[in-house]
Amino acid sequence: MTYGDMDSRQSVPSTAVGGLAFAASVMVMVGSFSMVAGLAAILDDDYLVVSRRYAFDLDTVAWGWIHLVLGAAFVAVGVGLFANKSWAGMIAIVLAGLIAIDYFFFIPFQPVWSLVVIALCAWVIWALTRARQEES
Template sequence: MTDQISGQSSPSSPERPTVTAPAPRSRPKPLAVGGIAFATWVMIMIGAYHVILGLAAIIDDDFYVLGRDYVYEFDITAWGWFQLISGAVVLAAGIALITGKMWARVVGIVVALLSAVENFFFIPYYPVWSVMIIALDVLVIWALVTYGPREAENL
């Protein structure tokens, strides 16, 4: 009981804690969740593409034909192994994005950046396709940087 004069509670009555309901979480915008889903599935697709390109280069050295002289020339078999390994990493990063963890987003950004650089060096072999993959990598980076972890968790 509270003493009317002093306003203090008497020792015989325990105070009840005030319970408040948690504030409702605002729902993420569909575009935000769609952006993360887009980044996830495009990374999985790009990773699979890198793996297939790598296997083609490893299996048949003459599969890729260099069009014009290019400053950067590589041994096709070595490039195939590089494509295969980097494709597996991009694929794994895309699958990790499904978890919605922040570390997966950071890895996804770094891997998409490296994939874009890798495709820059692949331009003389498949110019149009390489430029398309670079554009998709840029969109993946944008999608992962733009939206926060709340949207990623709702994937």
């Protein structure tokens, strides 16, 4: 049974539907915020200031492009989840993991927001895997 299986929509538990709706909502929200942060970093090179002695020294414009691309993909897959597309479930889990890793490396730039995004990505992964478990 997949996320986009038209015949199984009636048999999916309401908690699974709620988990999918939650995951899609958080994905669209986090993706939108990532796109805004990415644009800010691309347009203003001095927007982000890194602390001293950071092991991963990427240019702020590079971080901006990473956030912009991953954020746009996160929004698109979140919309795909809302539309109940079969491809969106697994891609959402992979993208949530990539966004969490991205923000892990981004902690020195914006520590509190990075930890919030990592927690939200973990919650999205949990909600999606829980929804799949309840479908079976």
